[in-house]
Amino acid sequence: MSQTATQNQQATDTHVGFDVELRKVFKVFNGDTVVRGVDLSIRRGEFFSILGPSGCGKTTTLRLIAGFETPSAGDVLIRGQSMLNVPPYRRPANTVFQNYALFSHLTVWENVAFGLRIKKCRKSETQERVKEALKLVKMDGFANRFPAQLSGGQQQRVALARALINRPTVVLLDEPLGALDLKLRKEMQVELSNLHQELGVTFVLVTHDQEEALSLSDRIAVMVEGKVEQIGTPSQIYDRPQTPFVADFIGDTNLFRGKIEGAHPTMLWIITDRGLKMKVQPTDASGLPLTSGAVVVSVRPEKVNVSFSPPDDAINCFEGRLKHVMYLGTHVHYVVQLRSGDQLTVRQPNALNVPDSDTPIYLHWGADDCLALPE
Amino acid sequence: MNHMADFLTRSLHASRSRRRFLQTSIAGLSSMALSSCGWTLAKVQTDQVRRGAADELHIYTWSNYVDQDLIDAFRSQTGIKVISDVFDSNEMMLATFQAGKAGTYSIIYPSDYKVSQMVQLGYLSELDHSRLDGLRNILPRFQQSVHDPGNRFSVPVSWGTTGLIYNSEKLTEPPTDWDYLWKHKDKLTRRLTLMDDFREVMGATLRSLGYSYNATDPQQIKQAYEKLQELKPAITTFTTDAWRDQLLAGDLTIAMGYSADAVNVMNQNPKLKYVIPASGTSLWSDTMVIPKTAPNPEAAYAWMDFMLEPDVAARVTERLFFATPNEAAFNQLPDNLKNNVTLFPPHNLLDRSETLAPLDKPILELYEKYWTKLTSS
Amino acid sequence: MSTKAPSAPAQVQTSSPQWLQALLLLAPAGIWLALLLVIPTLLIFQLSLVPDIKPGDIVNPSGLDNYLRIFQPDVLKVIGRSLLFAIGTTLLCLLMGFPVAYWIALLSPKRWRNLLLLAFVLPLWTSSLLRSYAWISILRPTGVLNTLLTSLHLPTLDLLNRSPAVLIGMTYSLLPYMVLILYASLEKLDRRFLEAAADLGATPPQAFWKVTVPQTLPGIAAGSLLVFITGLGDFINPELLGGTSSMTAARLIYNQFLGATQNWGFGSALSMVLILAVSLAIALLIKYGDKNASSL
Missing domain, CATH: 3.40.50.300 (P-loop containing nucleotide triphosphate hydrolases)
Structure with missing residues (x-):
């Protein structure tokens, strides 16, 4: 059918x-x-x-x-x-349920065969397909166990086999x-x-x-x-998150509220609520080109560069002080407080020569390393 | 749709359930029944009694024998306060008595056949007849009961008969004897009930065969069983009291039952008549006894003496509609009661009737065996 | 539990209150069971071996005559009828109780559930005798049922004093118990199982037979057993509704103890047989239930 x-x-x-x-x-x-x-x-x-x-x-x-x-x-x-x-x-459509919902009164084999038996599949075909499905999820040794006798991961595999067997x-x-x-x-x-x-x-x-x-x-x-x-x-x-929520929800990011001061097809001039002036390259992803109004600027921590002396002609460059250091194995997170009061998270692959909290440091990023998202 | 209301008022009536039959009703039910009849409700006391208080008398009796007027009259005469508990069957009474209430009661009201058993078990004290002046007023018939000859242990207070209650509207020819049932069994198919008591039913059948209610000859008993089997299609069920509702509603034509129950339903429907079969029936009586364990035997004698007074016994008959075995009391009754043949059948009929006598165990078991056969087939 | 370690004194100190605690916790139930179940059962067993025992007699165990009497055709017939009534009632209760319990547990609005259950259990608060009398009123030839049938121009039914009336009365008496137990079982049913079954292609009836019924099998077994046991002991309904051929084992036992013959020995023997039958049923349930529990 x-x-x-x-x-x-x-x-x-x-x-x-x-x-x-x-x-x-x-x-x-x-x-x-x-x-x-x-x-x-x-x-x-x-x-x-x-x-x-x-x-x-x-x-x-x-x-x-x-x-x-x-x-x-x-x-x-x-x-x-x-x-x-x-x-x-x-x-x-077949579902793999949260917590699996394996039938507790049936064995692994019977659970997987459930859909085929409902469809009145021939016995030999059922046998073959259940065997195949259990093999696929590497559970062929557990056919006669009851779900309560399986670990969470094993139950997960059985649930998968049960959902897949109906093709x-x-x-x-x-x-x-x-x-x-x-x-x-x-x-x-x-x-x-x-x-x-x-x-x-x-x-x-x-x-x-x-x-x-x-x-x-x-x-x-x-x-x-x-x-x-x-x-x-x-x-x-x-x-290329299109909304501040997505930018914030997916991965880490630094967000600055502000509004557009000037627009050009290849550049936006934005002033944040705390008075930071930023240059952002507009993207086409956000649909209509932004020309005015309230925006949120998003900068991923790994896009932020750090230097100990003011860089020459760097755009989007702000002075701050180091507040915290979080060592995360493959990389390090630094929390830096800008003079405006904003706190930024900066991600660096290796540990820096960590300055004390009185030494000024300078954060900067390119106009194409950040995004302007409509509020 | 008045059935439910009918059912509640009628079938909740306290049954005159005094015999060996299955007693399924519960105390609460009979209390309700009492209040619906207008009788004073007896207070059922289950807690421990202050033993031996000289001015208190605890009696254990049938629910329908409780009459507050009588209790009040006794108190004003003697100063003794009566507290009555009620039971629904002799078996329940004995079980309660045996289960530790023996020391509570000074007066108990067992039925005649239960008296002999209680005597056998040694529970009852022999009565001092010199203190019971009124005993000589008891009819000779009831002085010589098979269960307690000479009233050595018990004083009869009421008696009755077993007979047929029928709907006169449904029968062209009214029944006169037990034989009637067999002769008209085709017309009576599923319109007849017999009592749920094998001594009564087998006894009546034995009587219709010309034998005694208390037959001990196995051949006679077997014959009675076979005769009963013939009647079975006509019998819709064996019940001692559940027939009332159905007889009143016209679903039944004839029911076998106690005279006291007959009086009850005849009051509700004058079309219903009671007949004592001409070849004779069974007589029963209820009695008063004093257990050996009585905490207050003095008060017990006072109560017995009081109840034997002719005007008191007559009042009991008038108020509770039980036949009195007290001759002096009978003479004081108004004519309409004296002439009530349901309550007081003619003497010649009584002479042909019998009391159900205690039987030897093997004979009793034979009766029971046939009864089981009858009700299991 | 003994230890040879030097810490033994400390062990004793803690283990002594432990067994005392266990004893204290178990004692009330144990005494209760011993007094009200074990000893009476042993007494009944002892009585069952005595022929011709009367109340008050001294008991002397001596034989199996009472048991042999059970094999008389009439007695076997009586036991057979009791079993038939009990099994019939169990099946009817299951057939009628399951849909009701299912509806209350799974389909009815949640806030109504307790009220519905209460309504269903309400008849239990009246006397069972009263309920049987009510059925007489309903089933008798000119009773409520036939009045209704006549007004609908349907043929009347002569049910009273026949086996169907007994089954009706008993089913009515015991249905609430069945519904309560099934409800408890169905209420625990994981609804995701029903969704999973539907997801795998099972139509609602298929899901019912392949998931709901197996999942509630312990409840079905428990409810059936309760109804069966209670039905086996019921003599009020057969007595009042069953007509002339309504002798049941329970009534026969009653007669032996409280009837005219007072044959306690035979009554005890018959009781032992019923106790044995019921115990067997329970043992089967436990065995069966265990098998089911292992999968939970």
């Missing part, structure tokens, strides 16, 4: 090329709008992450795709077909690594990435862990307060 459905879709989605589309989707719970007009188009075979702080509506968005929630307004499409009247058990169009992962410790999480990230490449299936991952999203995803949607703030590749999200 699902095969014919897939074939029917073939014609419509060759020119679309999207596995999952959300169109102006809203979700209201008891008068509380949790999802506010989300638009997403997830490409076939893509590893797509929805990233955001807790309570931003990302899990609800995933549940809307799975069909556990119905949108209050808008449409959800999988392979070009509206899913509005399709119950979860008929959607070509879904899209695999939905709801914070799948959240319950694992750091080392295991890193291992599983690698495995998830390998699995995705091996199978070529569309993955939609919900996470609050930016590092996880950045390292795994082809594209990321950053959500906050029910809205998608920005969609882009990891480097676009990191290097």
Whole structure:
């Protein structure tokens, strides 16, 4: 049945090329709008992450795709077909749940075989496919265990096998690594990435862990307060954030509020609220070119240069004093207080010859090393 | 849709549940019933009693025998305060007595057959007849009960019969004897109830065969069982008191029951009649006894003496509608009560009737065996 | 627990109050069980070996006659009927109780749940005898049910004093217990399991049979056992609603103790057999429950 459905879709989605589309989707719970007009188009075979702080509506968005929630307004499409009247058990999507939701009364084998048995697959085929799926997640030795007898990581693998065995169009992962410790999480990230490449299936991952999203995803949607703030590749999200929230949420950054004093197609002159004058190269990413109004300037810590004497003709150069030093192994963070009162974080690969807190130091960065974002 | 209300007022009536049958009702139920009849509610005291207080008398009795007027009259005459607890069945009474309440009561009201058992167990004190002047007023029939010949241990206070209560509207020819049931069994299919008491039911059947209520010949008992099997399609159930509601509603045509219950339902529906089968029936009586453990035997004798006074006994009959075994009291009754054949059947009929006598264990077990056979098939 | 280490005195000091503590904690329940369960059961067992015992007799264990009597066809028939009533009631309670418990636990609005449960348990506060009498009123030939059927121009039902009436009465009496236990079990059901089942392609009925039922199996077993045991001991409903052929094992035992024959020995033997049957059922449940628990 699902095969014919897939074939029917073939014609419509060759020119679309999207596995999952959300169109102006809203979700209201008891008068509380949790999802506010989300638009997403997830490409076939893509590893797509929805990233955001807790309570931003990302899990609800995933549940809307799975069909556990119905949108209050808008449409959800999988392979070009509206899913509005399709119950979860008929959607070509399978979920890896937060905390896995493995059936406690069934063995690992039975858990993985569940979907096939529901579809009344032939016994021999079921046997083969379960074996294959368990092998894929390296759990072939645990077929007869019950979920309670497995570690968190092992349960995670079984949950993955259970979701993959139905050969879904899209695999939905709801914070799948959240319950694992750091080392295991890193291992599983690698495995998830390998699995995705091996199978070529569309993955939609919900996470609050930016590092996880950045390292795994082809594209990321950053959500906050029910809205998608920005969609882009990891480097676009990191290097070219379009809003102060994204800039702040992804990685570390230094933000300065201010307004545009003068605009030129290749340069903006900005004065911050505390009176610092900055030159910023405008980017096209923010849509309409900025010419006036309130802005936020974002400077990543690693883009800031440090010198102990005033540099010649340096733009965006400010004097300050060193407040704190944080040694982080591969690099060092310095917190510097400018004379204006602003505090900046500066990242340097190696330890500097640390001056005392009375010695003036000078921070500077190029006009193309910072961003001006509309407030 | 008045059924529920009907049911509540009727079936909550205190049953004259004095015999061996299954006693399922609970104390709370009978208290409710009492208040609905307008009788004074007896205060059920379960806590420990101050033993031997000379001016207090604890009696253990049937709920429907409690009459506050009587208690007040006794107190004004003797100064003794009466505290009465009630029970619903002889078995419950004996169990309570054995379970440590023996030292509480100075007067207990067991039924006749229970007296013999309590005597056997050595619980009862022999009565000093010189202190019970009124005993000579008791009818000879009740002085010579098989359960306590010569009233050595018990004083009878009330008696009654077992008979058929029927709906005269539904029968063209009214029943007169036990045989009627077998003759008309096809018309009575599932419209007849017999009592839930194998001595009564087997006894009546034995009587219809011309044998004694207390037959001990296994052949006769077997014959009675076989005759009862024939009647089974007509019997809708064996119940001692749950027939009232259904008889009043017209679902039943005939029910076998105690005379006291008959009086009760006939008051509610004059179409219902009570007949004592002509070949005879069983007679029962309730008595007063003084246990050996009585904390206040003096007061107990005073109570017995008081209850034996003809005008007191007559008042009990008038107020509670129980037949009195006290001849002097009977003579004082108004004519309408004297002539009430349900309460006081003619003497020739009583002569053909019997008291259910204690039987030897093997015979009793034979009865029970056939009863189990009857109710399990 | 003994140690040879030099720290032994300290060990003794701490371990002595420990066993004392355990003893103190367990003693009340232990005494309770011994007084009210173990000793009476042993007494019943002892009585069951005595033929022809009367109240007050001195007890002398001597034989199995009382047990042999159980194998008489009439007695076997009575036990069979009791089992039939108990099993029938259990099945009916399960069939009717599960949807109710399911609805209250999973579908009804949360703030109504306690009220709904209370409403369902309310009949338990009335006397069981009163409830049986109410059923007589409802089921008798001109009773509430038939009045209703007649007004709807439907044929009347003559149920009273027949086995169906017993099953109706018993089911009514015991349904609240079944619903309560199933509710407790269903309420604990992890709803993500239902979502996971739907996610894997199970329709709601498939999810019900493959997830909900297995997940609540301990509750189903516990509820069924409770209803079965209570049903086996019920004689009020068979007595009042069952008609002429309503003798049950419980009533037979009652007769032996409080009836005219007073055959305590046979009554005790019959009781022992029922106790054994019920214990067996519980043992099976524990075994079964354990197997299920290992997966939790």
